[in-house]
Amino acid sequence: MNDLIKRRYEELGELNKLNFEAYAYDYEVNAYSAHIKNNFDLYENKDVKIAGRIMAIRRMGKASFAHIQDKDGRIQIYLKKDEIGNSYDAFKLMDIGDIIGVDGFVFKTKTGEISVHARSMNLLAKSLRPIPIAKEMIDEEGNKKIYDQFADKELRYRQRYVDLIVNPDVRDVFIKRTSIITALRNYLDENYFVEVETPVLQPLYGGAAARPFVTYHNSLDRTLYLRIADELYLKRLIVGGFDRVYEISKDFRNEGIDKTHNPEFTMLELYAAYKDYNWMMEFVENMINTVSLKVFGKTEFIVEGNIINFKAPWNRLSMVDELKKHLGIDVLQASKEDLQKELKQRGFEMSGTESKGKLIDILFEETIQHTIIQPTFVIDYPVELSPLAKKHRSREGIVERFEGFVLGREICNAFSELNDPIDQRQRFEAQAKLREEGDDEAHQIDEDFLRAIEYGMPPTAGLGIGIDRLVMLLTGQTSIRDVVLFPQMRT
């Protein structure tokens, strides 16, 4: 044990001798730092009870100043030996990191800082470990400078509780995250969507192209999969007569971890009966427009030096038309070999097992996708890539599907849902064939899902939005780890 920790255990004993309980049961808080500072005229000379963690101490013999941090920020407290007696001796044994309650009146110091002049002080929880304290200073231009900030990313993610204590910006991002999700929920609720919960443990996984986590149920004696998507269960509910459903929940994909991928991530999926993908495009742009106004009061964001505007309506681009325009290739007419040749010329390595749809997808990703900066719906995807989407009503070989892109990154995926059970069976069979050929991300045949839509599923529009990535964009974070409280780490 290092000396800093040993010291704190000793102080704990000393505090007990002074009849100071190190771990209290409660404290009647009636004011918070930010509210006091923002409403000084209401609070001046009024009594308040505040509580929080000591973040800085300036002792001057028989009087001391300290900053304590509560849920909203920091406020200074002032303690005088004359006035708090025994508690002042206890305060001498306290450290940065300890949690205290202060009862006192609000005043302004000589230098103008709004503070609480203590009448009494209670220890609520003794901190036994030193926190990586960062000192703050406001320079002449009013900019906040932080010294020795706790910056080691590994420690910040593994010990998020410490990160949250010492890096206030981190807390702000997560509060924004919650506000975004709340705003999405409100918007959906106002539009008559019903929030539901569907199984995380599934006997068959589906609804996306991805490798699953595999687990095992002992008493059922069978393999179960952690869901990779909610889609097939939510559409069963559309069959069951819910007109509009949504679910916000974790999906799990057994893939690599990087800046934009965490193995468990939060997905919003929603389905609306009697609507198609054209309706859904308007719905999405209005939803994001509304949410950004509600949470941030604006639709314009500066992300990585680009001004992004989420104001509806967003651009629309046809994937096949763009490829024809920019590369002069009609991907629908072109053979698989033509596409392979085209990609090879551009220097892309292929395994040779890619389907034609996949080749079109690669071509699009490599040539056009990264040029899309402003929020844009890319429409009309090849049928091979979209086994759950309805065929385009007038164009051969493509489906009624769109993905939303911002800054070259996908933020949502949607389609007119395939409700023809005969077509759906054929699509599943095509996927099964790909699977046999070694594509371990190809869709499994879900007989019960087929059975469900054989009862009849109304025409339906469906949408999935990766919440983590949406939060990244709106809060300006460049790593998914900075919008997930406890990101996956090697153990």
Place this chain on the structure above:
RNA sequence: GGGCGCGUAGCUCAGUGGUAGAGCAUCUGCCUUUUAAGCAGAGGGUCGGUGGUUCGAGACCACCCGCGCUCACCA
């Protein structure tokens, strides 16, 4: 999984083969409106781990662990 980089005090970092350093934090003393409080003094290290090279390794070499960036796969 591949490539590049990093790991030294609680935190942030110096230290290019010869006694392990700084600032903040901690401790002692002084200080009753300070604010990166101040002044004077003190303590604190398995230099990520294991081997190796060397008279001598924090530094050089090998392997391992962890993290970051990046490429591949995916949302």
